[in-house]
Amino acid sequence: MQHVTTDAEIVRLSLARPREFAALFDRHAASVGHYARRLVGADAGDDVMSETFLVAFRRRADYDFDRESALPWLLGIATRLAHRARAAEAKRWRALQASARVAVETAISDIEAASDRADAAARLTRLVPHIRRMNDADRDTLLLYAWGDLSTEQIADALGVPVGTVWSRINRMRRKLRLELPTDTSEEGDDGLAHIRA
Known part of the structure; x- marks a missing residue:
């Protein structure tokens, strides 16, 4: 064969x-x-x-x-x-x-497995309501990045959009999350997106 x-x-x-x-x-x-x-x-x-x-x-x-x-x-x-x-x-x-609670608990469990990111669970919990309020295009982009573990090029391929559109959506979500999250998470420029991918 x-x-x-x-x-x-x-x-x-x-x-x-x-x-x-x-x-x-x-x-x-x-x-x-x-x-x-x-x-x-x-x-x-x-x-x-x-x-x-x-x-x-x-x-x-x-x-x-x-x-x-x-x-x-x-x-x-x-x-x-x-x-x-x-x-x-x-x-x-x-x-x-x-299933939001189950999804968060699963993500938190995954994150807690990495001891150097123990504080990520609290950040992720705060992100869930914001994720639910996103429009479909932004949410699909975020979930393909976080749960599909795809690169920006692969996300563009999956959604049938230019790579620049994916970058634009991710940057827009980062800015929006920085504004919406409490200041203690955004002080160091951390919008929490890096901690979703588990």
Whole structure:
């Protein structure tokens, strides 16, 4: 069997041999599932993860083969599917609000594992209400950065926007959070964004 080194090669092979696409699932299901569950909760997150790969499989002929990693493409699909899943609820972000405490506790637990960032838990707790009030574009950018663990270039790829737009959104969020957070967090120029990524 041919040795496949990139996601692009897997997708290309799957055009002629659809079963090859399973290798892409094996590589990225955990990351996509983790991201989706943080967006919409455990049950809906598993559904979003499964549907992400179904959509990706159906659209594999449209994949940009210049991109070796398919993760930004997959997380972009997952983000759009998560929007659809939330729109079906009485309030678009009820799932996030209902699970906010769990999300914060999970993030705090992750952060506390790093002893040199013990004070980050308090900062993160203060950020949650601000994150919920963000518009969809800013929130998607932040969550792809924080929970998807993507670079700015990969976030731009996932959302289908220029890299400059991602930088602009992140900078705008930083400025806004510095203004909204208590002065003890902003004294040293720390808006807390660095402590969300866990």
